[in-house]
Amino acid sequence: MSAILRREEVRLMELRHAGLPLMERAGQAAAGCAARMLAARQGCVLVLAGPGNNGGDGFVLARVLREQGHEVIVACLAEGAQMPPDARQARAAWQAAGGQVVSEFVGSNWALIVDAIFGIGLKRPPEGRYADWIARLSQMSAPVLSLDVPSGLDADTGRVLGAAVRASHTATFIAMKAGLLTLNGPDHCGELSLHSLDLPAEAAPGRVLGREFFAAALLPRAANVHKGLFGQAGVIGGATGMVGAALLTARAALMAGAGRVYGGVLDAGGPVVDFMQPEIMLRAATDLHLLCSALAVGPGMGLSEIAAQQLRRAVAFSGPLLLDADALTLLGQSPQLQSALARRDVPAILTPHPAEAARLMQCATSDVQNDRVSMALEMARRYQSHVVLKGAGSVVALRDGRWLINTTGNAGLATAGSGDVLSGLVLGLLAQGWEPALALAAGVHLHGAAADWLSGQGVGPVGLTASEIAPAARRLLNMWLVQGEG
Ligand SMILES: NC(=O)C1=CN([C@@H]2O[C@H](COP(=O)(O)OP(=O)(O)OC[C@H]3O[C@@H](n4cnc5c(N)ncnc54)[C@H](O)[C@@H]3O)[C@@H](O)[C@H]2O)[C@@H](O)CC1
Ligand SMILES: [K+]
Incomplete structure (x- = not known):
């Protein structure tokens, strides 16, 4: 590497x-x-x-x-x-x-x-x-x-x-x-x-992100297994008008191999079943138990008081936690949540795009973009978390000061819901027990590689839809599990 x-x-x-x-x-x-x-x-x-x-x-x-x-x-x-x-x-x-x-x-x-x-x-x-x-x-x-x-x-x-x-x-x-x-x-x-x-x-401390970084976690599945071994992934998000974001995350977690996926939606009149993916167990966010193996919070969650309550509940969750989208905006506004996050034993994962990073760092988006590596490292330090700063050449900054730049992916990923899918892929790996730094790096690399594979088939970069990313990622992940470092 x-x-x-x-x-x-x-x-x-x-x-x-x-x-x-x-x-x-x-x-x-x-x-x-x-x-x-x-x-x-x-x-x-x-x-x-x-x-x-x-x-x-x-x-x-x-x-x-x-x-x-x-x-x-x-x-x-x-x-x-x-x-x-x-x-x-x-x-x-x-x-x-x-x-x-x-x-x-x-x-x-x-x-x-x-x-x-x-x-x-x-x-x-x-x-x-x-x-x-x-x-x-x-x-x-x-x-x-x-x-x-x-x-x-x-x-x-x-x-x-x-x-x-x-x-x-x-x-x-x-x-x-x-x-x-x-x-x-x-x-x-x-x-x-x-x-x-x-x-x-x-x-x-800086490396190009390649498969060898997370190769040790690419373990093919044994024959004698059951779904309980692959964890329970929880997603909290999906306020009125944005339920699709939470579904995209939940579906991606399922396709990354999570044993069971629960979706907690904030929309009171939201769907009780995802007919495209009925394996996902949907319920009101307030009814989602936090006994899951890993939790992702934020896709389509909105900035309401109920959303803030859910975020406070999630930050207190002791297992692997990923914060995305509106959860990042709420986090940027709350010093109490920030210090609770920094005290966590298991580092949280933050997945901001540049505008969300600017909110987390209380600066302009142009300041973030002017030095993406330094900003990602500073975010990781300030929030004591692992961070991916998304965008062309996503920068992964780990809590211990190491950093990676991903080289997979293309402009097709600049589409609505693409970030929700990334969160779901990382969540699915976390639920299966991947160490957070490896899950984040693998999810980022896989998400980009899936888009590259799809573009190679003519599915993008123009018109690539977020829903198409997870099935392609599943295909690649299964190949990687067989090939190892490859
Ligand atoms: N020093 C070494 O041991 C080696 C250096 N190497 C080469 O050397 C490069 C670095 O060399 P330098 O440090 O001399 O830097 P550069 O050659 O990149 O440029 C510096 C020169 O450009 C001038 N300059 C800078 N900005 C300017 C601007 N906006 N308008 C007009 N002039 C400007 C500076 O006054 C200076 O003369 C590397 O990128 C690499 O290509 C390689 O040969 C490998 C070994
Ligand atoms: K040059």
Whole structure:
């Protein structure tokens, strides 16, 4: 499972290995990507080199491609003397080999454009002619290879600083960066490849969320079992007009394997049976006993006094607890509930989307989105819970400070009820005795993988409905249980 390093962690790693020819290795690795992208394409390669070490990587790549017989031009606005030592050396080696450096590029008929303008060193919007280059790149039809980070993208947060390159492929070095995986990163990176530059893997609190994280919990079912072994899942939600949200959660819990599922609805005139899924035992929320193995509270629950009462009852429940949707809004308004939550032995799971996270953190949604990893970690710390901050590149922050970014899923999940299904999948795993951190990570990964599988069948991303996610997730989960880590 790949480590994700923040900018400062990458810098420390570079310092620790300063004696190694890292820029040479980075340029060589990127030249391999470039050669694959060029394949049979004829014509000249344009390398846009910035003023720092990202530009230096570009000079190494240019030299290697030229040695392989490709025609290459490097455009660089900085003077050699203004560049940092490694980049200066790479530029000198390029020129010593007969390579040309120009200060401007004309024409648009390139076989490949290499974006070596800015890497992890960019912290403010690109200015002047660099901004101009990025704007011009967006109008060109040639494939673009970005080195380390698409220029203009913040490597830690995935924010576009002004404007950013939209790459066909991004070759990133040493370790994965959060900004490539969350917010605007996935829309700008194209295909993503990681090149470790032969540095040893490091222990880091951030990881890419893969199946190996929860593989130990993927245990195939024995033959001699009964439903009582797979837990009782309880759902509280479904105020008037929103009963469907609670049903989506309950159905997903059933399809994730919970032995029995109880639905406690707040709508006094609500249904007594779910005719699409009659296995679910429906009743008034006030009649739902809390002897269940795991509880999810919030889908379609509303913000009424009865909803608040139900939430207070749920926070006192000692088993695994997931809070979603309206439960999060109510939680954000109540210091008493917050301290009760923080005192729980079993950490609760919070599943906010960015607007709900903003309510939990008493800030603007844009503040949440501007640094999703830091915000998810701060929420986990403040609420002493495991958190998933949903959205492109969902960030899972665990109570102990570890964090994960999920890479499954697609825009099809941006549909009504999708979050209710996620809650149900996690709830179903919790009911079966999965440890909360593993249930959350697995649920998030599975939910995204189900959407990817459905999109591969033409069911989405456009028009994917939340009801379709749980049956697809059930199918994948059964495959994973047989395959293990796979
Ligand atoms: N240091 C090392 O050991 C290694 C560094 N590597 C490369 O080096 C990159 C980091 O290098 P740097 O720290 O030099 O940073 P960058 O090359 O990403 O950019 C920093 C340079 O851009 C300028 N700059 C920043 N923002 C600007 C803006 N908005 N407008 C105009 N100029 C701006 C800075 O003044 C500085 O000159 C990595 O992303 C990676 O590509 C790799 O070669 C691997 C090894
Ligand atoms: K770049």
